[in-house]
Amino acid sequence: MGEKDQYKNRIELLQGTLDMLILQTLQWGPQHGYGIVQALRLQSGDVLQVETGSLYPALHRLERQSWVQSEWKQSESKQRARYYRITAKGKKQLASDLGRWERIVEAIGSVMYVKPEESES
C-alpha cells in the first residue's frame, strides 16, 4: 500500500523536458540508464519517475544527435552496463534547453500570478 501512495505523488514529465533532465543528470558524471532513473527520482524527492519506455528511446536519440556518448563499463557491483557521458555539444544543448525552460516557467508564472490590481485596471 505504501508503495502505491508513493506513486500517486509522481507527476508525468512535461513533454520536451526529459532531454534536459537527462543531460543535467549526466553533468554530474557518466551514468547508465538505471542510474539516471534513480538519480532523477532521488533529486526530485520521489516525484519524477521516468518510464523506461521514454528513457531508452531518449538516450539513443541523444546519442544519435551526438549530445551523449556511450561506452560499456563495469559498475562498482561488477555489473557490466552501458554508461552515457555528456559531450561538449550536449552541454551547449543543455544550456539552450535550460534557457528555454526558464522562459517557459517565467511566462506561465506571469499568467498564473497576475496581481489583482493589474487585472482589474
Added chain:
Amino acid sequence: MKWFPSFGFQRRKRELQEEIDAHLQMAIADRVAQGETAETARQAAAREFGNIPLVQDVTRDMWGQAWLEQLGRDVRYALRQLRKSPGFSITATAMLAVAICANSTVFSWIDGTMLRPIPGARDTGDLVSLQRGERNISPTPPFSYLTIATCASRTVLSLGFLPITLTGSH
C-alpha cells in the same frame, strides 16, 4: 542465410538487450539489498520496467534504420513466397511480360502515327495542311511543295478551277 547486410543492426539489437538486462539486474540487486526476496525483487523490477519488447521497439525506432530492417524482411518474405510456388511465379512473370510488351507496342504505335507523324519534324502542331476540293481527312492528291510555293508567292488561294481549302492554325 543472410541476404541483407544490416549495418551492425544485429549487434546493436544485442547490445540493447544487454543494456536492458543490466538495468533489470541492477534494479533487482537494489531491491534485494533493501531486504526483498530474490523472487519478489525480480517480479517488482520487471513490473517497474514495463513491456520490454515495446521498449526495445521504440528505442530501435530512434536509430533511424527501422524502415531498412522492415524492407529487408519484406523482400526476404516475398522471395520466399515466390520460391514456394514456382508455378504461380512463372505465370505471374509471363503475364507481366506480355502486358508490358503489349503496352509498349501500342504506345510506340500511337507515338509514331499520332503524336509524331512526321519523323524528325518539330512543332508539328504549327503545321498546316493544304488540300484541294472538299475538306477531307485524307486529301487526294496531296499538294506538292512547288504548288504551295507558287500559291504563297502570288498570294492566290485558288488554282485552276478547283477551290482550295486551308486548314490549320496558320
